[in-house]
Amino acid sequence: MTLDHLFFTGLNVLLAWSVYVALLTGSLSFAQGAFMAMGCYGAGVLTVKFGLPLLPATLLAAVGAAVIAAVIGYPALRLRGIYLILVTLGMTFCVRVLLENVDYVGGVSGFGGMVGADLQAVLMAVVIVGALLFWLSRSPLQRIFDAVREDDRVAAAMGIRVTQIRLLGFAAGAAIAAVAGSLYGHYMNFVRPENFDVLLSVYVVLYVVLGGVNNLWGPLLGATVMTLLPEYFRVLADWRPTVFGLAILILLLFRPEGLLSFRTRTSRAKKATAP
Template sequence: MAGHDFDSSVASCGLVRGRATFQGAAGLISDYLIITGINVLLAWSVYIVLLTGSLSFAQGAFMAIGCYAASYLTTEMGMPFWPATLVSAVITAVIAGVIGYPALRLRGIYLILATLGITFCVRVLLENLDFLGGIGGMSGMLGTDLFAVGIAVVVVGLLLAVVSFSPLQRVFDAVREDERVAASMGINVTAVRLIGFAAGAAVAAVGGSLYGHYMSFVRPENFDVLLAIYVVLYVVLGGVNNMFGPFVGAVVMTLLPEYFRVLAEWRPTVFGLAVLLMLLVRPDGLLSFRLPTLRGRKSSKVTEEKAA
């Protein structure tokens, strides 16, 4: 089939880079769905951190670490794609844990500034590591297709569903709502927040590995602070009270701009107006309902039986 330049940035406000792989309508749809799936993973990575009451703008940095780690393992060490992806997720989670231990002692705007600083530092570091390609970037990665992205989305989604319907969700809720009350109940607040931060980083790393092996070429500038901001906005638009909100926010804000491609130059403006409108009309997001935990469902059932 005739080749054609395809700008993959149309499918993503955050992953704003080009790729020339157009192979007819089926190939175009596949490209859009791949980027959408990666954005869903990134949105979920922010949602996981939000479960514990923290807000991270470092997901772009953790995505970059996962991308470069997996790319190095596959291109330089010959490791298969999935093992490399899992190893990169573990590496990123450990790094996030080390960085997060002091950073998560901060609150509010100070934590936001700290996570933004992490993003800038990681980008500068990658630009100066010659064995990772430096400012010129890395290339030669292969292995991502729609099936691989689908597997990652399904697995992460199932894990989130298990957590959402488990008593562990109540622990996260307690820490998010009031840390002092949670601590008085015997909950290790620092450990819970750190677990959420590291788990979110691991999911972002999986998204980074998929992105790098899909694009086949990445540079540090692919993971700028704008990416982190857009990913947070996906979650804000979709809703932070359940796992479906970030999913819907990522899907809508990835595919909708392509539908209005004629407004390409105005995408940031339209996106900003959409955020403002959402905050005014539905400040809790498109999907603001909460999922009941296992204990919550049991308590409800007991109450109904007593009432009867």
């Protein structure tokens, strides 16, 4: 296992948590590729073109991605199911096409010159984001998220502003993905729009589904396994994709709730009050 493996494991954990935050309010987002690109290119422009240090550039890019997510999410989060998935997938596709046509950031040729990120930076980001999400899981806000996810009509009847809560989760996920994008760009030093395609967003959602969607540690485990496990299949040469795909299929069949799944407090409360 190399430093690159550890770096990308931490990066994928951040991306998995960015999906998990949106899922807390019942919104499944496939726009993480778009938000990651916003963080990468946004922070890259600030560091390369304007000479800003990496930390403030990353924070500004994360805030910018969150604001854009809130603006786009306001109409989008009124949709449900497949319609929301299509809108968020379309968002990722549109951002990639936009970047390919903006010469200021290199267009299809790519954007380079970004430096400063290393393994320590991504591990620090994982610790900070993990600590914030752990605090969230113990805070009253978690119960509000649970109520919106379980039944938004009942939550609205209780006086909860459902749309605003969903926007909060969506924007928070965008900010986390943007932080991951900034660290990715400043670690790789050079990126192209094709690095942030729709397939990236699909993989990130898969990390969460395989790890477990109803607790903080499931996405962490799923991202870690999905990042490191393919390396152990290298001995299989050309059979590696087939065997890896079969392993995922078997897991989904026999453990559909994910590798690490346990009941949330909402589920336990429902069971406790059931006749």
